[in-house]
Amino acid sequence: MKAFGARLEEAMSTHGPLCAGIDPHRGLVESWGLTYDLAGLERFALTCVEAFAGRVAVVKPQSAFFEVFGSRGVAVLERVLRELGEAGTLTILDAKRGDIGSTMTAYAEAFLGKDAVAPPDALTVSPFLGYESLRPAIDLAQQTGRGLFVLALTSNPEGRGVQHAVRDGESVAASVVRGAAGDNASARARGELGSIGLVIGATVGSAVDDLGLDLVGAATPVLAPGVGAQGGTPESLEATFGAARHQVLASSSREILAAGPEPARLAAQAVRVAESLPRR
Numbered sequence: 001m002k003a004f005g006a007r008l009e010e011a012m013s014t015h016g017p018l019c020a021g022i023d024p025h026r027g028l029v030e031s032w033g034l035t036y037d038l039a040g041l042e043r044f045a046l047t048c049v050e051a052f053a054g055r056v057a058v059v060k061p062q063s064a065f066f067e068v069f070g071s072r073g074v075a076v077l078e079r080v081l082r083e084l085g086e087a088g089t090l091t092i093l094d095a096k097r098g099d100i101g102s103t104m105t106a107y108a109e110a111f112l113g114k115d116a117v118a119p120p121d122a123l124t125v126s127p128f129l130g131y132e133s134l135r136p137a138i139d140l141a142q143q144t145g146r147g148l149f150v151l152a153l154t155s156n157p158e159g160r161g162v163q164h165a166v167r168d169g170e171s172v173a174a175s176v177v178r179g180a181a182g183d184n185a186s187a188r189a190r191g192e193l194g195s196i197g198l199v200i201g202a203t204v205g206s207a208v209d210d211l212g213l214d215l216v217g218a219a220t221p222v223l224a225p226g227v228g229a230q231g232g233t234p235e236s237l238e239a240t241f242g243a244a245r246h247q248v249l250a251s252s253s254r255e256i257l258a259a260g261p262e263p264a265r266l267a268a269q270a271v272r273v274a275e276s277l278p279r280r
């Protein structure tokens with residue numbers, strides 16, 4: 001399998017740089033006229049698969065909204081990942097895992113390993129136990145052609161207190177970017193995007209500049225959640241990411257999902273948002 005970074009670049013140039021989120025929270029499920037139970041979850045999630053497969057670059061299911069229904073909810077999530085994979089649409093599983101040592105190794109094997117039950121193409125991970133604590137996942141992703149998106153500057157305002165903190169002249173966010181740059185070095189040498197991406201919210205304003213983050217030099221794909229419901233716009237993406245905007249995969253959930261439950265309207269809304277985004 002080709003490396004995730006290369007597959008992502010292809011998908012973004014074919015479909016536009018949009019990641020459509022599947023976030024079946026109670027309010028949205030009920031707004032589609034469905035009951036908020038396992039059957040409603042399944043109907044919601046499979047409608048999203050029908051609408052998004054083959055139409056957007058990437059689909060990102062939010063694990064929490066499946067886990068809330070226990071093992072049967074997780075089985076629905078696995079079906080979503082499998083069906084999107086069979087349709088050739090890239091998936092990012094948003095599970096924000098992060099731990100140490102043998103526990104991180106087990107998370108890596110669960111989501112990225114060759115024997116994983118329903119592996120996504122990439123996984124979101126948290127580096128706040130230290131970037132190097134993610135090493136088992138970084139190494140396994142590189143071996144299996146999968147990717148990671150490492151939290152760097154999250155879209156929520158509370159993130160600043162941790163992520164902007166400075167030690168020895170370097171912010172926490174900049175140290176995460178430095179880590180990803182090291183792991184993307186060989187892709188950068190080939191002029192490609194690496195497979196170790198970063199999560200930087202579409203709502204972070206001037207923080208990328210203020211903290212001196214060299215995203216172009218890091219050759220890192222950037223997942224930018226917060227487009228739509230959290231206030232991020234195509235214009236704010238241009239302003240926030242500047243020269244790195246072509247590396248950005250904008251992520252939007254509620255703004256697209258509000259167009260359901262009719263699959264054709266949902267698909268049309270996703271395509272509309274994708275077409276509004278900055279492209280190469």
Ligand SMILES: O=C(O)c1cc(=O)[nH]c(=O)n1[C@@H]1O[C@H](COP(=O)(O)O)[C@@H](O)[C@H]1O
Nearest residue numbers: 062094124154155201225229230252253254
């Ligand atoms: O990793 C993420 O996707 C993520 C990171 C972040 O900084 N902010 C953020 O909102 N997200 C996720 O993006 C989704 C929110 O999408 P909206 O409904 O478009 O606001 C949720 O699944 C969040 O967990």
